[in-house]
Amino acid sequence: MANPMKIRAAAKDGVTEVKVLMSHEMETGQRKDSSGNLVPAHFITELTATWNGKTVLDAQFGPAVSKNPYLAFKFKGGAKGDKVVVTWKDNKGDSRTDEAAIA
Amino acid sequence: MNYRMLSQGLAGACLVLGTLGAGSAQADATTDEIARYREMIADGNPSELFALQGEELWKQKRGPRNASLEQCDLGLGPGVVKGASARLPRYFKDTGRVQDLETRLMTCMETLQGIDPKTIINAAWGKGEREKMQAIVAYVVTESHGEKIDIDMKPPQMKKMYELGKMTFYYRGGPMDFSCATCHGDKDKRIRLQDLPDLRTQAGAAAGWGSWPAYRVSNGQFWTMQHRLNDCFRQQRFPEPIYGSDVTIALSVYMAATGNGGTVMTPGIKR
Amino acid sequence: MIKQRREVLKTGGGLGVLGLLAAAGVIKPELALAAWNEGAFKAGTLEKSLAALGAGKPATSGDISINAPDIAENGAVVPIGVSTTLPKVESISILIEKNPDALAATFKLPEGTEANVQTRCKMGQTSNVYALVKADGKFLMAMKEVKVTLGGCGG
Amino acid sequence: MKTYAHTVALASLLLACQGAGAADAELHAEFKAMLDSSFKTTGIAAKHRIYQLDFQAACSQAQAPAMPVQKAIEAEQLKTIRYPADGNYFGNWKEGEKIAISGRGLTWTDKTPTDNGGGCYNCHQMSHHEIAYGTIGTSLLEYGKTRGRSDEVLRYTWGKIWNAKAFNACSNMPRNGDADILTEQQIKHLMAYLFDPESPVNKK
Numbered sequence: 001m002a003n004p005m006k007i008r009a010a011a012k013d014g015v016t017e018v019k020v021l022m023s024h025e026m027e028t029g030q031r032k033d034s035s036g037n038l039v040p041a042h043f044i045t046e047l048t049a050t051w052n053g054k055t056v057l058d059a060q061f062g063p064a065v066s067k068n069p070y071l072a073f074k075f076k077g078g079a080k081g082d083k084v085v086v087t088w089k090d091n092k093g094d095s096r097t098d099e100a101a102i103a
Numbered sequence: 104m105n106y107r108m109l110s111q112g113l114a115g116a117c118l119v120l121g122t123l124g125a126g127s128a129q130a131d132a133t134t135d136e137i138a139r140y141r142e143m144i145a146d147g148n149p150s151e152l153f154a155l156q157g158e159e160l161w162k163q164k165r166g167p168r169n170a171s172l173e174q175c176d177l178g179l180g181p182g183v184v185k186g187a188s189a190r191l192p193r194y195f196k197d198t199g200r201v202q203d204l205e206t207r208l209m210t211c212m213e214t215l216q217g218i219d220p221k222t223i224i225n226a227a228w229g230k231g232e233r234e235k236m237q238a239i240v241a242y243v244v245t246e247s248h249g250e251k252i253d254i255d256m257k258p259p260q261m262k263k264m265y266e267l268g269k270m271t272f273y274y275r276g277g278p279m280d281f282s283c284a285t286c287h288g289d290k291d292k293r294i295r296l297q298d299l300p301d302l303r304t305q306a307g308a309a310a311g312w313g314s315w316p317a318y319r320v321s322n323g324q325f326w327t328m329q330h331r332l333n334d335c336f337r338q339q340r341f342p343e344p345i346y347g348s349d350v351t352i353a354l355s356v357y358m359a360a361t362g363n364g365g366t367v368m369t370p371g372i373k374r
Numbered sequence: 375m376i377k378q379r380r381e382v383l384k385t386g387g388g389l390g391v392l393g394l395l396a397a398a399g400v401i402k403p404e405l406a407l408a409a410w411n412e413g414a415f416k417a418g419t420l421e422k423s424l425a426a427l428g429a430g431k432p433a434t435s436g437d438i439s440i441n442a443p444d445i446a447e448n449g450a451v452v453p454i455g456v457s458t459t460l461p462k463v464e465s466i467s468i469l470i471e472k473n474p475d476a477l478a479a480t481f482k483l484p485e486g487t488e489a490n491v492q493t494r495c496k497m498g499q500t501s502n503v504y505a506l507v508k509a510d511g512k513f514l515m516a517m518k519e520v521k522v523t524l525g526g527c528g529g
Numbered sequence: 530m531k532t533y534a535h536t537v538a539l540a541s542l543l544l545a546c547q548g549a550g551a552a553d554a555e556l557h558a559e560f561k562a563m564l565d566s567s568f569k570t571t572g573i574a575a576k577h578r579i580y581q582l583d584f585q586a587a588c589s590q591a592q593a594p595a596m597p598v599q600k601a602i603e604a605e606q607l608k609t610i611r612y613p614a615d616g617n618y619f620g621n622w623k624e625g626e627k628i629a630i631s632g633r634g635l636t637w638t639d640k641t642p643t644d645n646g647g648g649c650y651n652c653h654q655m656s657h658h659e660i661a662y663g664t665i666g667t668s669l670l671e672y673g674k675t676r677g678r679s680d681e682v683l684r685y686t687w688g689k690i691w692n693a694k695a696f697n698a699c700s701n702m703p704r705n706g707d708a709d710i711l712t713e714q715q716i717k718h719l720m721a722y723l724f725d726p727e728s729p730v731n732k733k
Contacts, residue, residue: 067323320451343571350567
């Protein structure tokens with residue numbers, strides 16, 4: 001099972017900044033292991049962030065996004081205690097959803 | 104030391120060589136840009152992901168005794184994690200040994216949880232109990248972020264370890280004749296583009312010791328201090344140090360004590 | 375739900391059908407947007423990736439800025455941020471010219487989300503990095519070179 | 530593998546300093562025991578690597594040893610240098626560049642003890658275009674251009690690459706030829722990299 005994300009959301013002057021760290025290998029499918037076999041591609045393909053149920057970001061990743069991906073973005077609105085929910089899915093059908101309260 | 108005595112005896116004939124060449128005025132725009140790169144990746148250190156898992160493991164009942172690590176004494180009393188790693192290595196009366204964070208955690212895992220230390224010592228990095236150890240370390244060192252390095256050098260056992268660590272630091276060997284000092288025994292040097300802390304000095308030792316354990320962006324792994332030292336010896340072309348062995352503890356005491364008073368920046372983020 | 379969408383994709387032969395379904399109100403538009411754009415992510419060259427994104431040959435815009443280092447100490451993690459002052463931004467994409475597949479990531483920005491995203495990408499070698507912005511229905515672009523260095527004592 | 534039989538002169542110099550106190554001797558014994566119990570053989574990195582050669586021991590202090598000791602070491606090491614049998618110093622600079630950049634070899638994760646890199650860029654600036662260079666050693670930029678190609682310069686440079694300790698007893702630089710790190714052919718490639726006018730070391 002996928003490991004939890006670390007989500008930070010902070011509101012300031014009517015804008016909420018969200019920073020997300022995801023635990024994921026992000027294998028490109030082009031790397032060889034120590035015995036010379038190709039490691040199959042395994043990477044996050046889609047990510048959605050919502051605030052109070054409204055989509056605030058919709059991202060798609062290729063395998064060129066770094067291992068343990070980092071993402072930061074900002075949206076207008078958001079009050080202390082509001083929930084930001086982030087969900088990712090990967091190319092093997094695995095997914096993970098975590099949430100954080102806006103600080 | 105014998106040779107030092109000789110050189111003192113022959114002081115008239117003795118010229119202490121700067122073993123390095125003269126061309127060191129190569130500070131350039133490259134260095135500034137690399138600094139900017141490091142600053143950009145510092146916010147959002149994936150060590151946090153490992154610390155998250157480590158905290159869970161700390162609280163989880165595990166092992167043959169089905170116990171958590173919450174009663175583990177890292178030197179500040181049972182269960183005290185905050186600030187503990189800033190004061191390690193230290194001499195522990197209950198084991199009669201100088202221990203670093205990882206060997207101390209092995210003691211806790213053995214006594215509280217019944218986990219055989221061999222399952223950690225003989226495991227590969229990132230595998231089995233060793234992987235769990237790495238996560239627990241990430242959690243513990245995060246709890247000392249911002250504290251001062253505060254190594255208690257009063258016990259004679261610590262003084263002995265310091266001396267042994269210093270001897271290890273200057274010990275040349277292997278097919279490339281390298282010692283720790285080959286790379287870390289002069290000021291303002293770098294290997295390729297990586298700055299090399301001068302571990303002989305307080306500032307250098309504080310910078311080096313204080314920023315490991317760390318997340319390594321080149322391989323996406325979280326490296327404990329044992330892992331860092333293990334790879335130093337690998338690059339030094341030495342044989343492999345056994346996990347938690349005295350040579351690793353001695354070097355740790357030498358570095359930590361030299362860096363005493365510096366700031367703990369763990370977990371770090373490194374190339 | 376997700377499985378069903380994938381099946382529709384497979385049998386229906388691509389985004390066209392999905393678009394049709396969305397237009398017919400069968401599925402919500404935002405879900406349609408979320409389907410991974412395999413065609414663009416596996417397009418290969420910069421030119422083909424831009425084509426697959428429907429961007430053609432976008433003009434350069436001084437209103438788009440790329441926040442990335444001139445030199446990356448390690449190609450495995452290159453911080454790349456894109457921001458723009460252009461109005462009505464719909465999407466931001468990051469493309470790396472010399473990667474096997476140029477497209478690294480794409481972000482759809484609903485109204486209210488600022489045109490300012492940061493992530494980290496892998497770069498196999500020194501390359502031009504492109505930020506593609508779709509604003510008010512039009513594609514515009516900016517470019518910055520990032521040098522990737524070798525490091526460490528081993529290699 | 531070679532063994533290093535050091536001369537009586539060096540040995541006696543080293544012996545001359547056996548006046549250390551009992552506490553020192555005890556610490557030394559403890560140090561040796563610590564090394565013995567702390568290391569293990571992994572892959573090609575055998576445990577015996579922790580046992581020092583005489584000159585390594587002499588260079589294992591915070592300060593370099595006394596000048597006579599250094600001179601004795603240098604004289605010893607000078608004898609190990611083998612110059613190219615065919616009298617030709619040069620290989621291909623393009624191959625030389627690859628060797629200069631590669632820092633691989635002789636660790637416990639390397640499969641064989643051969644096929645090693647020179648690791649030159651770890652410590653030296655060399656070419657006009659490679660920005661990732663270390664500063665532990667001197668800059669070798671425009672090495673051939675500024676030094677010319679006299680027999681003396683070629684012989685010195687070859688010798689320095691083969692065994693740097695022949696010129697500076699406690700040099701940080703490995704004994705590339707003497708310790709079987711690089712082959713004669715690889716050193717020829719490196720020589721070409723340093724001296725060829727077309728090499729980026731000399732050409733902008």
